Amino acid sequence: MPNIKAIFCDFDWTLFDHKTRTFNMKGIEGLNKAHEKGIKLVINSARTYYALQRLRTFDLIPFDCFVTHNGGACFTKEQTIYADFIDDDIKDDFIAFLNEHGFGYNLLGQYTTYIKAVDKQLVKGFYHVFYEPFPRPIEEYKGERLLSVQVFSTKESDPLLEGYAKTHHLRFRRFADDNTEFTQYEFLKSKGIKTMYDHLGLKKEEAMAFGDDLNDIPMFEMVKYGICLGNGKDEAKQAAYYVTDNIEDDGLYNALVHFGVIDK
Numbered sequence: 001m002p003n004i005k006a007i008f009c010d011f012d013w014t015l016f017d018h019k020t021r022t023f024n025m026k027g028i029e030g031l032n033k034a035h036e037k038g039i040k041l042v043i044n045s046a047r048t049y050y051a052l053q054r055l056r057t058f059d060l061i062p063f064d065c066f067v068t069h070n071g072g073a074c075f076t077k078e079q080t081i082y083a084d085f086i087d088d089d090i091k092d093d094f095i096a097f098l099n100e101h102g103f104g105y106n107l108l109g110q111y112t113t114y115i116k117a118v119d120k121q122l123v124k125g126f127y128h129v130f131y132e133p134f135p136r137p138i139e140e141y142k143g144e145r146l147l148s149v150q151v152f153s154t155k156e157s158d159p160l161l162e163g164y165a166k167t168h169h170l171r172f173r174r175f176a177d178d179n180t181e182f183t184q185y186e187f188l189k190s191k192g193i194k195t196m197y198d199h200l201g202l203k204k205e206e207a208m209a210f211g212d213d214l215n216d217i218p219m220f221e222m223v224k225y226g227i228c229l230g231n232g233k234d235e236a237k238q239a240a241y242y243v244t245d246n247i248e249d250d251g252l253y254n255a256l257v258h259f260g261v262i263d264k
Contacts, residue, residue: 002225004039004261006202007031008067008193009252010211010219011045011052014229015061017247021131027252028060033262035062042196044189044209044219046070050113054133065199067192070215072147072183073110074192081195083110084185085145090168094149094182097164103157106135106150114141122152122178129176148183190218208261210252212236227255 009015015027035041043052044067052058052068067074073083086094098105104118115135117123127134151161154177161180165172174180193209196202208225209216212232217239220226228240229251237243244258245251256262 002208002259002261003206004034004208004225004259005206006040006042006196006200006208007034007261008042008044008189008196008207008209008219008223010209010213010216011043011047011057013212013231013247014210014252015057015247016055018131019248023060024247024250024252026250027247030253030256030262031061034256035064037262039261040064040200040202042067042192044071044192044211046215048108048113049073049111050109050135051133065196067189067196068110069108069147070187071189071192072185072187074195075110076199080110081199083145083147084183084187085147086149086170086182086184088145090170090184091146091149094164094168094170098149098151101160104152106152107138107141107146108148108150109144109146112136112144114138117152119152122154125178126152126176148181148187151180151182152178153180154178188218189215190222193219193222208259210255212247225259227252 016023031041041063042065043063049068065076074081104116107114113135116138162172165182170182170184172182205224207223209219209223210227211219212229214233214235216236220239226240228237228243230244230246244255257264
């Protein structure tokens with residue numbers, strides 16, 4: 001039986017089922033049982049803190065630490081351990097560039113997301129596909145530091161946007177037909193895990209991680225017990241230590257029981 005002291009947990013399709021747009025309640029029960037035994041819980045998600053909070057994640061699960069933005073920031077309730085912010089001068093210049101060219105965008109800070117909606121159809125399309133709490137209006141943004149900027153745009157705008165990124169030290173990634181994302185640094189979930197090992201004084205053999213997608217593979221590689229949900233991508237399953245049941249069949253809970261982390 002492994003001596004698990006920390007569990008790193010993905011959100012989408014691991015805790016949150018997009019078919020029903022609800023949490024898997026057995027998964028939540030399992031994590032709460034693990035926490036009652038003294039095991040540290042760490043959310044490790046591509047989601048923002050703003051989105052996770054608005055979806056009531058932290059009301060349901062007592063996470064001790066947070067790795068958000070796909071590893072872009074790592075923090076506890078008391079302190080920020082690291083946050084890979086865009087340099088302020090680059091951030092300000094980029095926002096000015098987007099305003100000049102008439103783009104709408106999301107500004108993603110460590111705790112809050114803001115939106116400037118220009119093309120309402122692009123915004124509607126994005127939020128129709130991605131189940132995401134709607135951001136705060138751009139008028140509330142007061143210049144705080146940003147981890148990333150999401151630009152509402154079609155592929156026709158890629159040469160302009162990618163060209164700007166190449167000459168201004170930003171990373172360009174199109175992740176949807178109507179949205180691109182810009183960061184200054186590469187974000188990896190594994191960085192958050194390594195940082196938490198140092199912060200919590202943990203070893204790889206004492207950690208378990210749950211996920212389902214390609215961006216969870218670096219997370220699996222950083223722990224001994226990488227658990228992929230049965231509904232996960234084939235590549236993630238191949239990289240995992242163990243493949244459990246689908247989310248709708250209580251895969252997270254069942255894996256915790258299987259490894260003796262909690263009692264059934």
